Amino acid sequence: MWCNRGGSISTEPRINDRIRVPEVRLVGPSGEQVGIVPLAKALELAQEYDLDLVEVAASARPPVCKLMDYGKFKYESAMKAREARKNQAHTVIKEMKLRPKIDPHDYDTKKGHVVRFLKQGDKVKITIMFRGREQSRPELGYRLLQRLASDVEDLGFIESNPKQDGRNMIMVLGPHKKKTEAMAEAREAQAARKAEAKANPGKSQNAADGEIEDAEIADDEITDGEIAEGEAVEAPAEASAEA
Numbered sequence: 001m002w003c004n005r006g007g008s009i010s011t012e013p014r015i016n017d018r019i020r021v022p023e024v025r026l027v028g029p030s031g032e033q034v035g036i037v038p039l040a041k042a043l044e045l046a047q048e049y050d051l052d053l054v055e056v057a058a059s060a061r062p063p064v065c066k067l068m069d070y071g072k073f074k075y076e077s078a079m080k081a082r083e084a085r086k087n088q089a090h091t092v093i094k095e096m097k098l099r100p101k102i103d104p105h106d107y108d109t110k111k112g113h114v115v116r117f118l119k120q121g122d123k124v125k126i127t128i129m130f131r132g133r134e135q136s137r138p139e140l141g142y143r144l145l146q147r148l149a150s151d152v153e154d155l156g157f158i159e160s161n162p163k164q165d166g167r168n169m170i171m172v173l174g175p176h177k178k179k180t181e182a183m184a185e186a187r188e189a190q191a192a193r194k195a196e197a198k199a200n201p202g203k204s205q206n207a208a209d210g211e212i213e214d215a216e217i218a219d220d221e222i223t224d225g226e227i228a229e230g231e232a233v234e235a236p237a238e239a240s241a242e243a
Contacts, residue, residue, distance in 0.1 A: 014055045015070055016043065019063070027056070027066040036062060092122040092179075093172075097129055100140040111151055118155040118175045121182030128169040141169040149173065 014020075019039060026034035026042050029049060037045075046053040046067055054073070057064035094117045096110055117124045126148060128141035145162045152173065159174035175182070 014058070015052050016046065019053065019055050019065065021063055023062050024053075024055075024065040025060065025062050027064065029067045042067075092120075093125055094122050095125040095127060097127045098144065099129055099131075100134050100137065100144060102144070111148060114148065114152055114173065115155060118152060118173065119177070119182065120186070121175050121177050121179035123159065123175065124156070124173045126171045126173065130167050130169070135167060138164060138169060145169065145171045 021039060023036055023038050024042050026037050026045070028034050029051060034045075042053050042065055049067055051067045052070040053065050054068055054070050055063050056066050094113075096114055098107070098110055102110070114124050114126070126145060128144060130138070130141065134140070142162050149156075149158050149171070155177075156173040156175050158171060160170070160172035162169055162171040
């Protein structure tokens with residue numbers, strides 16, 4: 001926010017001699033209620049305790065002020081905000097493309113990727129691509145999507161029913177497990193693997209680190225995008241490989 005003169009509006013609370021009121025409702029260092037005292041008395045107590053007088057509720061009448069170490073308070077607040085951003089969950093949309101007449105081996109491979117994505121708490125957009133005369137047989141794609149949804153029903157559900165989109169048929173699967181739960185489980189599993197590797201130092205580095213990721217998928221097999229939790233699902237910009 002900016003004021004008319006072009007200067008920024010400070011969002012930090014007023015402290016010590018910046019407080020310009022005759023009296024304040026004072027809260028002690030441990031949260032105890034001291035009561036309404038003159039500003040001069042509050043500043044005197046702050047100096048006595050070697051703390052800052054911080055205005056925590058400016059709109060109250062009289063304003064509420066607390067005795068605290070303001071530098072330490074700002075540091076702890078910044079660390080909490082940083083930790084919150086670190087643990088913020090984003091739903092990732094993975095896309096898997098298949099052909100209506102996919103062979104059993106390829107189907108099992110693609111299904112394995114879908115299973116992994118759902119376990120990680122990610123949504124999966126399944127796209128059936130029709131070519132040539134296949135476009136006259138949309139029921140083949142529909143049956144394939146229903147089969148896949150049935151095979152992974154323990155891990156995910158149909159969030160968006162199959163629908164035709166030009167030459168493609170699209171379905172979106174949503175995970176039963178929330179992203180935050182999947183992240184917590186992954187951290188616990190990684191910590192357990194590291195503890196096991198520490199207890200058995202003769203194992204390989206892969207065992208120590210615990211195969212954090214499954215086997216990598218070729219870039220042309222999947223695409224993924226990121227959305228904030230709760231936003232509508234949108235198709236990723238790039239296409240992935242055909243089955």
